[in-house]
Amino acid sequence: MAEFLQFFFSGLTVGAVYALVALGFTLIYNASEVINFAQGEFVMLGGMGTVFLALAGVPLPLAALVAVIIAVAVGVALHRLAIEPAGDAGVVNLIIITIGASIFLRGVAQVVFDKRFHSLPHLFGAEPLRIGGAAILPQSLVVLAGAAIIVFLLWLFIDRTLVGKAVIATAANRLAARLVGINTSRVVGLSFAVSAAIGALAGILITPLTLTSYDVGTLLALKGFAAAMLGGIGSPMGAVLGGLLLGMLEAFSAGYLSSSYKEAVAFLVILGVLLAMPNGLLGRAKVERV
Amino acid sequence: MLSVSNLTSAYGRIEVLHGVSIDVPEGEIVTLVGTNGAGKTTLLRAISGVQRMTNGSIRFAGTLIESLPSHARVSLGIVQVPEGRQLFSPLCVEDNLRLGAWTHRRTDIRRSLEQIYELFPMLASKRRMAAGSLSGGQQQMLAVGRALMAKPRLLLLDEPSMGLAPLLVDQILQTISALKRDGLTILLVEQNAHAALAIADRAYVLETGRITVHGTAAEVGSDRRVQEAYLGI
Numbered sequence: 118m119a120e121f122l123q124f125f126f127s128g129l130t131v132g133a134v135y136a137l138v139a140l141g142f143t144l145i146y147n148a149s150e151v152i153n154f155a156q157g158e159f160v161m162l163g164g165m166g167t168v169f170l171a172l173a174g175v176p177l178p179l180a181a182l183v184a185v186i187i188a189v190a191v192g193v194a195l196h197r198l199a200i201e202p203a204g205d206a207g208v209v210n211l212i213i214i215t216i217g218a219s220i221f222l223r224g225v226a227q228v229v230f231d232k233r234f235h236s237l238p239h240l241f242g243a244e245p246l247r248i249g250g251a252a253i254l255p256q257s258l259v260v261l262a263g264a265a266i267i268v269f270l271l272w273l274f275i276d277r278t279l280v281g282k283a284v285i286a287t288a289a290n291r292l293a294a295r296l297v298g299i300n301t302s303r304v305v306g307l308s309f310a311v312s313a314a315i316g317a318l319a320g321i322l323i324t325p326l327t328l329t330s331y332d333v334g335t336l337l338a339l340k341g342f343a344a345a346m347l348g349g350i351g352s353p354m355g356a357v358l359g360g361l362l363l364g365m366l367e368a369f370s371a372g373y374l375s376s377s378y379k380e381a382v383a384f385l386v387i388l389g390v391l392l393a394m395p396n397g398l399l400g401r402a403k404v405e406r407v
Numbered sequence: 408m409l410s411v412s413n414l415t416s417a418y419g420r421i422e423v424l425h426g427v428s429i430d431v432p433e434g435e436i437v438t439l440v441g442t443n444g445a446g447k448t449t450l451l452r453a454i455s456g457v458q459r460m461t462n463g464s465i466r467f468a469g470t471l472i473e474s475l476p477s478h479a480r481v482s483l484g485i486v487q488v489p490e491g492r493q494l495f496s497p498l499c500v501e502d503n504l505r506l507g508a509w510t511h512r513r514t515d516i517r518r519s520l521e522q523i524y525e526l527f528p529m530l531a532s533k534r535r536m537a538a539g540s541l542s543g544g545q546q547q548m549l550a551v552g553r554a555l556m557a558k559p560r561l562l563l564l565d566e567p568s569m570g571l572a573p574l575l576v577d578q579i580l581q582t583i584s585a586l587k588r589d590g591l592t593i594l595l596v597e598q599n600a601h602a603a604l605a606i607a608d609r610a611y612v613l614e615t616g617r618i619t620v621h622g623t624a625a626e627v628g629s630d631r632r633v634q635e636a637y638l639g640i
């Protein structure tokens with residue numbers, strides 16, 4: 118039982134991060150139908166940015182804030198300089214552009230930062246709490262609470278503000294959105310900015326637990342993508358659910374089978390979803406508009 | 408008020424509008440009739456700036472607008488009720504209306520909403536329902552209401568009667584006439600040439616991307632070819 122709880126909590130914690138990455142995918146996908154494979158680099162920029170600003174003597178909260186702002190700036194630049202100019206290139210080409218951007222950002226990070234692993238201090242110390250025989254790090258709870266707050270704020274924004282409704286409107290019917298005078302390209306830019314912020318925050322929250330380096334984004338993007346697929350791509354609720362589920366699947370397969378299977382889980386999930394349920398758990402069948 | 412001259416537009420390499428010129432004088436209803444695939448929707452989309460044009464010019468209230476993005480044209484007062492209604496179906500009726508006023512200051516929205524609910528009382532009682540759950544006629548009213556929320560100077564209507572029962576068709580046409588009496592300028596695309604000519608001041612016939620007949624509604628209505636092809640006389 119204690120063992121089960123242990124796996125459960127570690128799965129939940131990692132899953133919360135996957136959920137945030139998956140949400141980032143979802144936001145951009147809904148606004149533009151682009152799968153942004155540079156999503157993982159936003160996570161890296163959050164973690165690495167905070168680490169290096171802190172090393173340079175910037176107080177930790179400020180370092181985190183500046184790192185988020187940097188990630189947002191990179192997200193906006195990615196949209197402005199690479200996605201928007203290629204506007205009519207078709208979704209597949211845009212996705213390839215994001216893969217290129219991801220490689221580019223990793224290359225730059227290697228030069229600006231370094232190639233070593235780094236960590237950040239735990240917010241409330243590294244003394245584990247005992248819950249039902251399992252040892253839970255306070256930082257795990259910080260990650261969970263942080264993710265919950267981010268999801269809640271995002272929901273408030275989307276559901277309670279007219280700008281949020283404009284985002285839904287653009288996702289639901291881009292032609293109609295343009296016809297009511299919404300600058301849909303700005304909405305897509307906004308979705309890149311918000312996705313970048315969410316990714317960077319996820320990176321900052323998880324770094325004390327899992328360490329960070331210039332290339333953590335690659336695997337995280339894959340996991341987040343798998344989570345978004347599992348939940349049903351385009352569904353924010355699905356992204357959260359898919360993230361948590363994927364985290365658990367990984368934790369339990371690592372715990373009860375072998376930790377060498379852990380990384381394979383995400384691939385298996387992607388394959389399984391593609392073969393068995395292309396719309397994921399909460400996704401709706403995509404209806405081609407004529 | 409609106410003057411389109413020599414407009415051409417294409418999908419890929421296939422040109423579907425071959426130099427179309429139309430004039431919509433202020434305060435009038437101008438109707439554009441034509442069979443399936445003539446290019447009516449393409450023309451309206453080009454006027455709204457959501458369809459590329461390859462040549463020609465569009466003048467609105469004296470200024471050339473063909474290089475303006477779609478949202479800037481809405482701000483100028485060119486607002487479209489698109490073919491097939493194109494509502495934001497996951498959003499509720501009221502959110503659809505509020506987004507219609509996207510280019511206006513938020514403080515003005517309340518008043519405009521009340522005016523729309525007065526015009527279409529049925530929408531008021533469904534304000535919290537998802538737009539996608541409305542019936543066809545209700546959806547069409549919402550589409551018109553959403554466009555009116557933008558306070559248009561020129562209203563473009565793309566087959567507003569499509570798929571509606573005869574009674575609702577009458578109601579929509581009456582609404583359009585009433586909007587004209589309030590001073591709105593209207594460009595109305597219709598397949599139902601009979602009904603459109605009855606309320607229009609002026610008419611154009613579009614056939615495979617070219618204007619073939621134009622004049623006052625009475626002139627076009629008494630044109631031999633029009634009577635044979637569109638009015639079944």
Ligand SMILES: Nc1ncnc2c1ncn2[C@@H]1O[C@H](COP(=O)(O)OP(=O)(O)OP(=O)(O)O)[C@@H](O)[C@H]1O
Pocket residue numbers: 418423441442443444445446447448449450490598
């Ligand atoms: N997205 C598109 N891609 C390629 N060709 C298109 C597209 N949309 C329309 N067309 C073609 O352009 C021509 C004009 O179409 P358009 O929709 O403007 O006609 P319409 O007069 O509005 O017809 P309807 O009365 O059926 O609405 C048609 O031949 C149509 O097949």
Ligand SMILES: [Mg+2]
Pocket residue numbers: 447448449490565
């Ligand atoms: Mg049409």
